[in-house]
Amino acid sequence: MSLPTKSTIREARFWRIIIGLGIASVFIFAAMYAMQPLLPILTKQFGVSVATASLTMSINTIGLIIGLIILGFYSDRLGRSVFVKTSILLTALLFIPMFLTHSFAVILALRFLQGFVMAGVLAAALAYINEEIHGRVVSMATALYISFNSTGGMFGRFVTGYIAERWSWELSLQLLGIIGVVVFFMLLFVLPKSTNFQPSTETIRKDMEGFGFHLKNPALLIVFGLGIVLQLCFTGMWTFLPFHLTASPFLLTLDEISYIYFAYAFGIIGAPLAGVLAAKYGLRKVRLIAIVLLMAGCLITIPMKLPLIVIGYCVICLGFFSAHSLTAASVSKEVTHHKGSASSLYLVSYYVGMAAGSTLTSPLWEVAGWTGLTLFSASVPIVYVLLIRLRQRKLGVAH
Incomplete structure (x- = not known):
């Protein structure tokens, strides 16, 4: 039928x-x-x-x-x-x-x-x-x-x-x-x-074998790692924003801070726009630009000036959601079968980054404050990409 x-x-x-x-x-x-x-x-x-x-x-x-x-x-x-x-x-x-x-x-x-x-x-x-x-x-x-x-x-x-x-x-x-x-x-x-x-007729053991197959794929591991890094830095920046802005010299209330979350609107338009540009100029090139935007947005928030913090978060959202959508899209390009399990693994890595950004960055916030957190969030994604490119160039892998 x-x-x-x-x-x-x-x-x-x-x-x-x-x-x-x-x-x-x-x-x-x-x-x-x-x-x-x-x-x-x-x-x-x-x-x-x-x-x-x-x-x-x-x-x-x-x-x-x-x-x-x-x-x-x-x-x-x-x-x-x-x-x-x-x-x-x-x-x-x-x-x-x-x-x-x-x-x-x-x-x-x-x-x-x-x-x-x-x-x-x-x-x-x-x-x-x-x-x-x-x-x-x-x-x-x-x-x-x-x-x-x-x-x-x-x-x-x-x-x-x-x-x-x-x-x-x-x-x-x-x-x-x-x-x-x-x-x-x-x-x-x-x-x-x-x-x-x-309904799937495969055993769960077969599904688990699909996960194991992807975890042996170096190209996919790079993508999963980038998912972790992007979300770790993005979540860290948002998690400690209320603490930063309720303290001196800003002394904002939570309802005043809540308006900054409308910066997400730049992410809503950024993801589909990145897809259009990637089709024209190439996924990796546009993704690198998006990561640079994420880095720039973090750095813009360092001065103790509220307008710059608002602008910085708009740029952060634009860069992050553009980079995230293109990284998620690259998963299917790297695999020929078990695409569902590959997408699931990317989601898992993405949310591992979220958990890390919520808690593992807390010691950094307590020791180094806002400047330390922003410098960390700005540097880690771009350093990750550059190290991967150097590694691939050394091994003679086309990128």
């Missing part, structure tokens, strides 16, 4: 898929980054250090990484839309005990569980798009989906930062929980059921 025809841009089903996955990803990324603006409040509320407070981000990411691997296997066998919908509902419900508890340890445990269930959307979304959307427009559908990802990160940071300062951090989490339940009911009506899904 032949499978149903895949959806094109002229069909309502195409837009139902994009809107459904889009609002799902907005909520997931909003929930993922919700705690970042709240870190200064958490340090005071629970009497914990900056490094301990930042665990609310990194422990969530660790749960997400584990979930990506485990739920990715089951999504290949049980379907896509069911994982998306269940992921949204569970993520929303986990906010309830989070704002009711008086124990920071309980919050960390809940954030770990929340990260695990969040992975249901991320593990299924791109596979769902590739199965249900026609090949001629699948790239456009993917770019739209990634733009929703960026919107979610911006939305989550703004909402929690603004509401926590005006009212309370507990209220900001209550609102996110309510939004999540609303999104779940919207998905019941908007997101179509899979019609082209074919």
